[in-house]
Amino acid sequence: MQWERGLVTGASAGIGRAMAMQLAAAGVDLVLVARNGDRLEELAEELRAGGSGLEVEVLAADLADPAGLAAVEDRVASDEAPIDLLVNNAGLGYEGPFHAQEADQVSETIGVNVLALVRLTHAALKTMTARGKGQVVLVSSMASLQGLPMTAVYAATKAFITSLGEALHEEHKSTDVTVTTVLPGLTRTEFHERGRWDLGNWPSAGWQSADAVAAEALRAAANSRPEVVTGLHNRLLAVFSSKAPRGIRRSILGWNARRNWR
């Protein structure tokens, strides 16, 4: 991998943790960001113990909190031990009818998935453009491809990310600064338990491991690709989604969501 130092948000668990481990294995120095400092310290110790002189910083911060976000923004823009890879991975989403969600949950979802991602991407692209080199990865979702009843806010935040990533990739085309958007489908992490999703009936073939998603995401970024849908089954679903008339997609998803929530 071509990077010297990567900053990964949401590195304490799931896909972010898997990406941090794969980057470390490839000799990329790291800055690990999430709220749970103990988990980050534990991971940092494990990575440093690899013995290759890897530098791993821990930056415990809540990206939904303005002070936490500002601290991470400062680190992204810093000229000391500069970041040449930003992985915007931290994210969350609650399942359930929109009107029944707590207003704070809605704000938290938009704060982390949208506002923090935009501010960190802005800080990174500003400094990377000045340096003439760098990469930003945006972790979106298959949920970005259509409105999703019962996870409406989450899907809308991800649609924002996919749209932003597509535009920013083109803005930086033909330069050594690139933006890659990653669209995972169902991935085995802590995500669904945190957001109280009920996916008990979902067939196991529809799931990927965090390691598999991380590997596909980093490969796509290393090749400066605009976008990657991870997993063959998700790529097939994405093609279907792009071909099916919007009204039909909406009716199928709406029917399924109402049936499950009755």
Ligand SMILES: NC(=O)c1ccc[n+]([C@@H]2O[C@H](COP(=O)([O-])OP(=O)(O)OC[C@H]3O[C@@H](n4cnc5c(N)ncnc54)[C@H](OP(=O)(O)O)[C@@H]3O)[C@@H](O)[C@H]2O)c1
């Ligand atoms: N799992 C899936 O099926 C799936 C599918 C498509 C896309 N994705 C996307 O993949 C990304 C990673 O999710 P995951 O599945 O790996 O979930 P996860 O296991 O729940 O991990 C989420 C990570 O985000 C961090 N995080 C959450 N809120 C934060 C906050 N306010 N400030 C800082 N860090 C915060 C968490 O750390 P702390 O709790 O320590 O802060 C954790 O490290 C998300 O953007 C998600 O939308 C997941």
